[in-house]
Amino acid sequence: MNKTILLNQRPQGKPTLADFKTITEEVPAPQEGEVLLKTVYVSVDPYLRGRMNDARSYVPPFQLNEPIRSGIIAEVVESKHANYQTGDFVSGTLAWKEYQTSSGKGLQPVDPSVAPLSSYLGVLGLTGLTAYLGLMEIGKPTKGETLVVSGAAGAVGSVVGQIGKLLGCRVVGITGSDEKVALLTDTFSFDQAINYKTAADLKQAIQTACPDGVDCYFDNVGGEISDAVMAQLNKYARIAVCGAISLYNETKVPMGPRLQPIILTRSATMRGFIVSDFAEKFPSASKQLAAWLGEGKLTATETIVEGFDRIPQAFLDLFEGKNTGKMIVKV
Numbered sequence: 001m002n003k004t005i006l007l008n009q010r011p012q013g014k015p016t017l018a019d020f021k022t023i024t025e026e027v028p029a030p031q032e033g034e035v036l037l038k039t040v041y042v043s044v045d046p047y048l049r050g051r052m053n054d055a056r057s058y059v060p061p062f063q064l065n066e067p068i069r070s071g072i073i074a075e076v077v078e079s080k081h082a083n084y085q086t087g088d089f090v091s092g093t094l095a096w097k098e099y100q101t102s103s104g105k106g107l108q109p110v111d112p113s114v115a116p117l118s119s120y121l122g123v124l125g126l127t128g129l130t131a132y133l134g135l136m137e138i139g140k141p142t143k144g145e146t147l148v149v150s151g152a153a154g155a156v157g158s159v160v161g162q163i164g165k166l167l168g169c170r171v172v173g174i175t176g177s178d179e180k181v182a183l184l185t186d187t188f189s190f191d192q193a194i195n196y197k198t199a200a201d202l203k204q205a206i207q208t209a210c211p212d213g214v215d216c217y218f219d220n221v222g223g224e225i226s227d228a229v230m231a232q233l234n235k236y237a238r239i240a241v242c243g244a245i246s247l248y249n250e251t252k253v254p255m256g257p258r259l260q261p262i263i264l265t266r267s268a269t270m271r272g273f274i275v276s277d278f279a280e281k282f283p284s285a286s287k288q289l290a291a292w293l294g295e296g297k298l299t300a301t302e303t304i305v306e307g308f309d310r311i312p313q314a315f316l317d318l319f320e321g322k323n324t325g326k327m328i329v330k331v
Contacts, residue, residue: 301325
């Protein structure tokens with residue numbers, strides 16, 4: 001049989017397991033020009049929360065009683081497609097199903113002999129591309145500058161910080177536990193890391209960690225953490241807004257400092273982005289990331305949860321900070 005996870009209801013505030021529903025279907029048979037895919041790894045990501053709302057965004061919302069979709073690594077177990085053979089592995093945005101058919105559109109071959117399959121959802125997938133392109137195209141860091149990363153121990157943030165170090169920046173990460181602080185400094189070579197949950201005065205902690213101010217801020221979090229970072233911006237600072245996980249489950253618009261005076265007086269540039277904004281640069285970015293990974297200059301950290309049925313809980317755990325690096329479910 002074939003399990004499928006649907007959106008059962010739209011979350012009100014923080015999602016719960018009741019927002020998901022698992023059904024069982026027959027395993028489909030591929031038609032001519034199709035492949036039958038068996039899910040191997042599933043990516044769960046904070047941005048999926050926005051797609052659970054019935055609201056305008058950069059991608060259409062998930063529909064009720066329809067499968068949720070995310071980045072997936074799958075194995076071709078039957079092929080009636082000229083470009084794929086049984087045993088091939090592919091990546092793509094696919095449904096949360098154990099088995100599904102595909103015409104091949106949107107699928108990308110992945111090679112387990114080059115890197116572990118899960119890395120194609122992380123540092124060699126959209127996660128790595130998001131980190132690299134957001135930092136390079138918007139942050140534009142140069143040697144000697146100070147880069148601050150929020151959500152620094154997460155999938156994107158941990159890659160951003162490592163790239164910043166490769167480029168010669170002073171890198172400061174903000175995270176939510178002492179264990180993650182140690183990970184950032186010991187494993188990822190951040191110059192300093194701050195536990196925002198235990199810092200008595202976060203603004204002062206950032207000022208101390210960034211004595212020369214902040215030139216580049218890669219924001220995955222938003223909210224009060226970003227308010228504290230923005231207060232330390234240097235003139236001509238660049239802010240890349242990748243995410244705002246601290247705000248995704250709010251049921252009303254929270255109030256905070258007005259940013260216009262800071263942006264104005266520091267002549268700063270602040271830009272939000274979706275990685276697909278830079279799609280034409282994917283090939284060159286992928287080549288660079290693969291080279292750094294192969295040379296041992298990038299460390300890919302993953303939190304892998306096992307079991308198809310645990311996909312919803314793994315997603316919920318993102319909002320509790322239970323992941324280090326990329327959160328992936330191994331089916």
